[in-house]
Amino acid sequence: MLITHDLAVVAGMAQRVALMYAGQIIEVASADEFFSAPKHPYAQALLRALPDAGRRGEPLAAIAGTVPALTQTFTGCRFAPRCASAMAHCASTLPELTLLGPTHSVRCLLHADGARATAAAGAVAAAPPRLARPARQRARRRCWRCMNCVCASRSARGLLQRTAGHFEAVGGVSFEILPGQTLALVGESGCGKTTIGKAIVQLLRGQADIDGRALLGGSNLFELQGGALQAPAATSRSSSRTRSRR
Numbered sequence: 001m002l003i004t005h006d007l008a009v010v011a012g013m014a015q016r017v018a019l020m021y022a023g024q025i026i027e028v029a030s031a032d033e034f035f036s037a038p039k040h041p042y043a044q045a046l047l048r049a050l051p052d053a054g055r056r057g058e059p060l061a062a063i064a065g066t067v068p069a070l071t072q073t074f075t076g077c078r079f080a081p082r083c084a085s086a087m088a089h090c091a092s093t094l095p096e097l098t099l100l101g102p103t104h105s106v107r108c109l110l111h112a113d114g115a116r117a118t119a120a121a122g123a124v125a126a127a128p129p130r131l132a133r134p135a136r137q138r139a140r141r142r143c144w145r146c147m148n149c150v151c152a153s154r155s156a157r158g159l160l161q162r163t164a165g166h167f168e169a170v171g172g173v174s175f176e177i178l179p180g181q182t183l184a185l186v187g188e189s190g191c192g193k194t195t196i197g198k199a200i201v202q203l204l205r206g207q208a209d210i211d212g213r214a215l216l217g218g219s220n221l222f223e224l225q226g227g228a229l230q231a232p233a234a235t236s237r238s239s240s241r242t243r244s245r246r
């Protein structure tokens with residue numbers, strides 16, 4: 001998994017893209033779909049903001065405002081205050097992650113009606129490419145799967161740093177990565193990319209309450225401790241080496 005704000009790196013390296021905003025995944029697509037036909041207004045604005053030699057001398061497009069503080073309770077779309085396409089009900093309706101096609105899903109009310117199916121909040125949004133059944137079963141045993149991951153960070157106060165409250169830094173994030181695939185997790189600073197990466201490898205222990213599951217080779221990384229935490233990664237590495245020797 002590649003975690004970055006740099007779309008040029010993503011374009012060169014990833015097969016699939018999951019775009020994050022304010023602690024949620026808001027669009028998942030194959031890299032081709034993401035760069036040729038992004039559906040979320042934030043994704044479209046990000047691509048418009050990329051420097052382009054053809055627009056040399058023109059002012060750079062920018063997205064007004066900043067990522068909202070995650071200490072608040074959201075009642076509608078988290079991007080609504082910055083969205084040029086916002087509708088009246090966007091501020092009061094929570095958009096679900098909606099499946100638009102086999103490899104493309106988006107969290108935006110503009111696409112809620114015409115969708116073929118609506119994924120449950122936080123569901124795995126974009127299926128990886130289809131493999132033959134036995135290969136798929138083998139791959140599933142070695143895949144990375146992050147299921148409905150929630151990170152509630154603790155805010156500390158005072159000299160003794162007592163826990164003063166919690167805020168949801170990452171809400172219901174899910175994705176799956178098969179062996180040999182690269183998934184890019186992209187988004188502005190503060191949207192939760194690093195938090196999800198740290199949570200998976202248990203670097204937030206003691207600082208945040210983690211919920212959900214991060215499965216690798218059948219083990220839930222959130223539950224492993226000590227040397228056991230290294231074992232799934234070692235197993236995964238040795239199976240890749242075995243494959244490459246064949």
Ligand code: SF4
Pocket residue numbers: 040041042077078079080081083084085086087090095107108109110
């Ligand atoms: S739900 Fe509304 S505010 Fe949010 S991205 Fe879609 S159009 Fe914009």
